[in-house]
Amino acid sequence: MVRVLVPSVDNISQALENSEKGIQIEWIGTSTFFLEHNIELQGAGHLDSLIAFRKALIHDLLISPYDPSLLIDLSAVESKLGFTDTGAANAHKALVLTEAALNVNTFLQHPRDLGTLVYEAISKRLGTESPVVIADEITSLNLQTYRELVNGLLGCADFWDGLVQAKAGLNRFPRDAELLEMRGDLKTAFLARHKGLREVLGNEKDIVASTRTGKIYQKQYPWMDQSLCIRTPDLLRHVNAGLAGNGTCQVEPVVFGSSSQLPKLPTKENEDVGPLGLFAARDIKLDEKIMVDQCVTGISDVSPTRLKHCEACHGALVAPYMHPTRIIRPTCCKTAAFCSIACHDTALAGYHKLMCKKSFDWLFESQGLMGKEGCGTRWRPILFLRVVAIVLAEARERAKKGELAIHPLQYPLIARMAANYSPADKVQPGVSHDWQYFENVVAPTRILMQLGINVFTDSHWTPEVIQTIFWRIENNANMGKTNLTGKQIVMVNLNPNYLFFNHSCEPNVSWHGAVPSGDVSIDWLKGMNGEILSPGCSAVWCTAARDIRKGEELKISYIGNPLGSKGDGEGSEGEGEADEGRHTKRAWLEKWFDRGCGCRICEKENMETDRLEAVEAEREKAL
Numbered sequence: 001m002v003r004v005l006v007p008s009v010d011n012i013s014q015a016l017e018n019s020e021k022g023i024q025i026e027w028i029g030t031s032t033f034f035l036e037h038n039i040e041l042q043g044a045g046h047l048d049s050l051i052a053f054r055k056a057l058i059h060d061l062l063i064s065p066y067d068p069s070l071l072i073d074l075s076a077v078e079s080k081l082g083f084t085d086t087g088a089a090n091a092h093k094a095l096v097l098t099e100a101a102l103n104v105n106t107f108l109q110h111p112r113d114l115g116t117l118v119y120e121a122i123s124k125r126l127g128t129e130s131p132v133v134i135a136d137e138i139t140s141l142n143l144q145t146y147r148e149l150v151n152g153l154l155g156c157a158d159f160w161d162g163l164v165q166a167k168a169g170l171n172r173f174p175r176d177a178e179l180l181e182m183r184g185d186l187k188t189a190f191l192a193r194h195k196g197l198r199e200v201l202g203n204e205k206d207i208v209a210s211t212r213t214g215k216i217y218q219k220q221y222p223w224m225d226q227s228l229c230i231r232t233p234d235l236l237r238h239v240n241a242g243l244a245g246n247g248t249c250q251v252e253p254v255v256f257g258s259s260s261q262l263p264k265l266p267t268k269e270n271e272d273v274g275p276l277g278l279f280a281a282r283d284i285k286l287d288e289k290i291m292v293d294q295c296v297t298g299i300s301d302v303s304p305t306r307l308k309h310c311e312a313c314h315g316a317l318v319a320p321y322m323h324p325t326r327i328i329r330p331t332c333c334k335t336a337a338f339c340s341i342a343c344h345d346t347a348l349a350g351y352h353k354l355m356c357k358k359s360f361d362w363l364f365e366s367q368g369l370m371g372k373e374g375c376g377t378r379w380r381p382i383l384f385l386r387v388v389a390i391v392l393a394e395a396r397e398r399a400k401k402g403e404l405a406i407h408p409l410q411y412p413l414i415a416r417m418a419a420n421y422s423p424a425d426k427v428q429p430g431v432s433h434d435w436q437y438f439e440n441v442v443a444p445t446r447i448l449m450q451l452g453i454n455v456f457t458d459s460h461w462t463p464e465v466i467q468t469i470f471w472r473i474e475n476n477a478n479m480g481k482t483n484l485t486g487k488q489i490v491m492v493n494l495n496p497n498y499l500f501f502n503h504s505c506e507p508n509v510s511w512h513g514a515v516p517s518g519d520v521s522i523d524w525l526k527g528m529n530g531e532i533l534s535p536g537c538s539a540v541w542c543t544a545a546r547d548i549r550k551g552e553e554l555k556i557s558y559i560g561n562p563l564g565s566k567g568d569g570e571g572s573e574g575e576g577e578a579d580e581g582r583h584t585k586r587a588w589l590e591k592w593f594d595r596g597c598g599c600r601i602c603e604k605e606n607m608e609t610d611r612l613e614a615v616e617a618e619r620e621k622a623l
């Protein structure tokens with residue numbers, strides 16, 4: 001068990017310098033809370049033995065997938081390696097198993113007799129059929145599971161969930177010293193975070209949301225087959241074949257920054273094409289439509305079973321946008337409705353087959369705690385559900401045709417998305433991402449089980465694969481607000497072509513979501529061929545913001561008006577406009593790139609920052 005009370009990012013460079021042996025950056029884990037410890041552990045030369053132990057456990061799990069003790073060990077070793085997110089996820093799986101064996105889990109549907117499978121696995125390992133001995137072992141494993149789970153949540157800086165799980169564990173094992181000690185650590189860390197946030201955030205709802213969210217680093221898991229993390233020339237051809245109909249743009253490799261360097265193109269079919277962007281395939285005139293990117297991966301914080309939105313495209317199904325007689329209802333179930341035959345057919349031929357008659361409404365419950373963004377981070381598992389259902393529907397079709405199953409990360413919809421990893425050779429202690437036990441672990445596990453995936457035996461759906469899908473979705477989804485069906489809701493879309501646009505603070509492309517408002521015309525609802533699409537649907541319209549020459553990269557703004565609403569480059573905190581100034585907008589970009597986007601505005605700002613730093617350095621030297 002690792003004992004660290006206060007995560008210290010300031011000490012990281014020191015720890016890196018101090019460590020005598022070479023540090024393998026790719027094995028520096030996802031844990032923000034144990035980062036320093038993780039570097040020290042590598043420095044002390046423990047890395048290789050931990051990696052070997054992890055490998056052995058994976059092998060053993062293939063033979064005995066329902067023995068919680070193996071998952072507990074896997075959780076422990078991954079947390080020691082600093083990957084506390086997968087550590088917590090494996091502990092969660094062990095929890096599901098031990099609870100199934102203890103008969104306290106009520107939602108399990110797949111596999112049906114999980115408790116018996118656990119019982120048999122333990123009986124085999126212990127070489128006994130004695131119910132008393134096996135029951136004792138299950139109770140002991142249940143305790144160890146809680147310890148690993150709570151430790152993992154601490155490592156993910158998910159203090160709130162850690163406290164909730166520590167409480168659950170202590171309810172069953174009130175005198176357990178380890179759980180008691182970790183509860184103390186969690187409490188201290190939680191209160192410290194709460195105090196810090198109270199000083200910077202005024203709104204109670206935001207404070208609650210932030211204190212209940214963990215923080216981890218986004219990593220490419222080093223034990224995963226790295227070929228699952230590349231985009232091949234074949235995928236690029238597939239993407240461009242889908243864009244060919246538009247005739248306006250195509251996806252090509254890019255080099256970021258202000259450099260005039262040309263991208264290094266792969267010479268082999270199994271090589272990564274690198275970062276991508278959209279380019280004009282011909283000269284495009286100001287205001288010309290570049291693409292209208294439709295998708296069935298648009299969701300919101302309203303469950304489709306409420307029948308207010310088309311289940312496929314999310315178009316509004318209420319007056320005045322849709323006459324009740326035009327709504328299409330499927331014959332297979334009563335919990336879906338569509339805006340058109342096309343949407344109905346697409347859904348029923350694909351993802352709906354997997355979701356039909358299964359209730360996922362639990363995903364939409366109790367969202368109220370998540371701050372001003374409505375569904376808050378809950379949108380991630382909701383979108384994950386849709387993406388996974390699409391992928392599994394495709395997998396079924398392949399199986400019917402006798403084709404080999406392909407890995408989820410290689411399905412075109414998932415493979416085309418890039419995650420937002422830090423450079424492979426760099427540690428960026430300050431760049432962490434939201435992570436929550438429910439959203440990133442509990443919900444996806446339950447979704448997969450409901451969709452019929454056996455998460456204990458199916459080697460395609462491991463915690464690292466699930467989290468990688470989350471990273472990709474997060475980096476490529478776009479968010480918008482709509483109130484077409486009543487109260488304001490948050491919509492999140494994953495548009496498969498639009499997601500290739502890179503950002504510039506001097507964009508040459510304007511974009512608009514499918515939510516008509518007073519200041520946009522009906523043209524925003526016309527598809528590429530002039531067809532009218534449903535208001536509130538998940539399509540994104542993109543038009544030229546100026547004349548564009550063939551071959552130019554097409555870029556949008558990720559941050560609204562990049563100059564801020566005042567457009568004068570001044571953030572004016574304290575005047576209620578803290579979100580509006582250029583200063584704040586520039587800070588938002590740090591999520592994706594630390595030296596700006598490479599446009600003239602960012603470059604000029606960089607030069608000014610460098611100049612001021614040089615002056616400061618000179619001043620200090622003189623002193």
Ligand SMILES: C[S@@+](CC[C@H](N)C(=O)[O-])C[C@H]1O[C@@H](n2cnc3c(N)ncnc32)[C@H](O)[C@@H]1O
Binds near residue numbers: 276593
């Ligand atoms: C929505 S994706 C855009 C497509 C992406 N470039 C790709 O290869 O799939 C967002 C990611 O693109 C990259 N990106 C976008 N604009 C950029 C810019 N101006 N400079 C550097 N990276 C950029 C960032 O890595 C970001 O995480």
